Amino acid sequence: MNHSMKTTGKKRGKHWDYSVKYPLIFVLPFCICFFAFNLFPIIYSFFLSLHDWSGVGEKKYVGLQNYIMIFTRDKIFFKSLRNTLYLLLISFPPAIIIGLLIAAFLFNIKRLRTFFQTVNFLPYITTPVAIGLIFLFLFDRNTGIVNRLIEGAGGEGLNWLGNPGLAQLVIAFMILWKYIGYYMALYLAGMTSISQDIYDAARVDGAGAVRTFFSITLPLLKPINIFIIVTSLIGGLQLFDEPNLMFNVSTTSIIGGPKRSCLTMFWNFYDVAFGSTARLGYGSAVAVCIFIVILIISVIGLCLMGGKEERKHE
Amino acid sequence: MNKIRKPLLYIMISLVSLASLFPFYMMIAMSTFKTEKMFQTIPLYFSNYLLNNLKTVFGSNFLRAYGNSLLVSCVSTVFCTLISAMVGFALVAYRFRFRSVLKKLIMLTMMVPVQLGIVGYMIEMRTLHLTGTRLPMILIWLANGFGAYWMMQYIESSLPMEMVESARVDGSGELNTFFKIVLPCVKPGIVTLILLIFLWSWNSYLVPLVFVNDNTTMTIPIFIKSLGNAYMTDYAAQITGLAVATVPLLLLFILGSRNFIQGLTAGAVKG
Numbered sequence: 257m258n259h260s261m262k263t264t265g266k267k268r269g270k271h272w273d274y275s276v277k278y279p280l281i282f283v284l285p286f287c288i289c290f291f292a293f294n295l296f297p298i299i300y301s302f303f304l305s306l307h308d309w310s311g312v313g314e315k316k317y318v319g320l321q322n323y324i325m326i327f328t329r330d331k332i333f334f335k336s337l338r339n340t341l342y343l344l345l346i347s348f349p350p351a352i353i354i355g356l357l358i359a360a361f362l363f364n365i366k367r368l369r370t371f372f373q374t375v376n377f378l379p380y381i382t383t384p385v386a387i388g389l390i391f392l393f394l395f396d397r398n399t400g401i402v403n404r405l406i407e408g409a410g411g412e413g414l415n416w417l418g419n420p421g422l423a424q425l426v427i428a429f430m431i432l433w434k435y436i437g438y439y440m441a442l443y444l445a446g447m448t449s450i451s452q453d454i455y456d457a458a459r460v461d462g463a464g465a466v467r468t469f470f471s472i473t474l475p476l477l478k479p480i481n482i483f484i485i486v487t488s489l490i491g492g493l494q495l496f497d498e499p500n501l502m503f504n505v506s507t508t509s510i511i512g513g514p515k516r517s518c519l520t521m522f523w524n525f526y527d528v529a530f531g532s533t534a535r536l537g538y539g540s541a542v543a544v545c546i547f548i549v550i551l552i553i554s555v556i557g558l559c560l561m562g563g564k565e566e567r568k569h570e
Numbered sequence: 571m572n573k574i575r576k577p578l579l580y581i582m583i584s585l586v587s588l589a590s591l592f593p594f595y596m597m598i599a600m601s602t603f604k605t606e607k608m609f610q611t612i613p614l615y616f617s618n619y620l621l622n623n624l625k626t627v628f629g630s631n632f633l634r635a636y637g638n639s640l641l642v643s644c645v646s647t648v649f650c651t652l653i654s655a656m657v658g659f660a661l662v663a664y665r666f667r668f669r670s671v672l673k674k675l676i677m678l679t680m681m682v683p684v685q686l687g688i689v690g691y692m693i694e695m696r697t698l699h700l701t702g703t704r705l706p707m708i709l710i711w712l713a714n715g716f717g718a719y720w721m722m723q724y725i726e727s728s729l730p731m732e733m734v735e736s737a738r739v740d741g742s743g744e745l746n747t748f749f750k751i752v753l754p755c756v757k758p759g760i761v762t763l764i765l766l767i768f769l770w771s772w773n774s775y776l777v778p779l780v781f782v783n784d785n786t787t788m789t790i791p792i793f794i795k796s797l798g799n800a801y802m803t804d805y806a807a808q809i810t811g812l813a814v815a816t817v818p819l820l821l822l823f824i825l826g827s828r829n830f831i832q833g834l835t836a837g838a839v840k841g
Contacts (some may be wrong), residue, residue: 275666278744283672285653290713293691294679300690311693358586361579368580374827375587378594379823381830383773383822385791386816390593392598393809401596404612437590438834445835494683497775501795522685522776529689530780536689543686554681 261421299336322541336524347431355439363447376437388501391430420517427518428500463475489557491551496522521546601810605786608806623810630800635793642704646711646771651763658721679715685776692780706781711771717763724759762833769812789814
């Protein structure tokens with residue numbers, strides 16, 4: 257390939273067209289936009305993270321001071337990290353498992369399958385901010401429908417959005433509500449793509465429904481499992497829209513819901529960089545730290561998936 | 571499947587579906603109430619105040635926000651899809667220097683949330699005097715790592731290169747070939763990408779939150795956020811605003827649900 261490049265460089269004939277001119281024409285729009293609007297901002301953010309700057313006036317170079325601050329004194333950053341991981345752990349695994357179970361049931365049902373699939377998919381495509389507002393109305397202490405129903409049944413309404421633990425539960429429930437249908441559709445699509453012959457063979461061998469599910473369906477769904485785990489990790493770590501809407505209207509100056517229990521990493525980042533006091537340098541350092549966290553967790557997630565599979569083969 | 575289990579499955583899936591629908595039902599039911607009356611009963615049925623609530627909502631910035639969202643999402647989607655298809659085609663059809671570097675770069679960007687560079691992006695846009703316009707909400711979508719990767723995969727698996735080569739022999743220019751032969755050939759992949767980018771840009775919240783500071787550039791998610799301030803105590807108007815902001819898109823989805831779900835799940839099944 258190297259050799260042909262050299263010769264075409266001299267001739268500038270048809271070969272030059274196909275190895276330099278046309279590739280350049282097709283690749284250039286992406287490369288220019290990528291550099292200008294994606295890569296450059298990230299590099300510039302990293303540059304800013306070494307400075308103390310509020311957005312106006314002189315940038316003051318402080319070296320690694322911002323990072324040292326985050327690791328030694330910023331309790332809120334670590335609280336937001338803990339919150340995010342906790343919310344991730346209590347919401348996504350159940351959502352994935354329930355989605356898989358329902359998909360397994362739906363797969364055996366022919367009638368109304370499309371209907372059930374469509375209905376359960378609606379939460380996923382609804383604007384996240386709207387979901388936040390809907391749940392705000394449902395779980396409001398005085399006016400929310402959930403408490404009114406509890407009271408109607410003779411119970412006592414709970415302060416859903418005012419109690420740290422309950423607020424986290426509401427967020428987890430919201431994630432569950434949003435993603436079950438999506439995961440279900442993904443798994444259904446995966447199951448439909450598995451060849452019917454394999455199932456027929458299993459039936460001939462006398463395998464029951466449960467056995468077939470665990471020995472055939474689940475292993476063959478591995479690509480989808482990886483896709484779901486990686487995307488839910490990356491998506492979950494970016495959680496921002498719904499909690500931000502639900503707990504933004506609070507009258508107190510403390511952001512992030514009751515006792516900051518619903519302050520996610522991205523929300524903390526947004527607040528540090530653009531909130532009441534604009535600290536763009538420090539905010540950029542927080543962004544870099546979040547990036548590292550996402551990288552580490554994604555790699556761990558991928559390794560766990562890979563490792564499990566290897567052990568199975570042994 | 572025995573006779574007892576099947577109805578049980580139907581009951582279970584119906585219950586889950588009810589849970590999925592309940593919040594939407596509540597939203598629509600509550601939007602037909604007058605605020606005062608809504609608090610006197612449990613609003614599980616429909617009342618008759620919908621038109622008045624709608625009047626309140628349409629008297630606000632709703633239509634402008636809808637227009638802005640449509641404009642931003644459509645422009646982002648068209649250009650992102652075109653740029654993605656072009657780079658995807660180049661990576662499949664040509665052997666050029668830095669090809670594998672570009673490929674790896676695209677894979678890497680899929681893992682990195684673009685929003686993390688938002689501080690730098692904001693300063694960049696401010697320097698270019700683009701704050702206060704709709705452009706910052708569009709430009710960030712143009713080079714999308716997922717889009718490029720998706721188109722590359724799709725073109726590789728479903729475009730017969732013989733067609734491209736025979737077009738070359740017939741003397742068709744490469745750009746002509748791309749638009750006349752390649753794009754029609756990979757239409758399903760393009761439709762999927764269009765759906766995804768449209769959905770993502772329509773629902774995008776963080777970027778508009780940073781850039782929108784007046785009503786003229788407001789998008790739907792920002793409009794929804796502003797509902798609380800706009801009608802302080804008029805809960806019914808807030809919910810009606812929420813309903814009109816979400817229901818049309820949901821109806822559109824239901825109409826094309828078969829293709830939509832297939833498109834949205836295709837990426838996972840193939841990858």
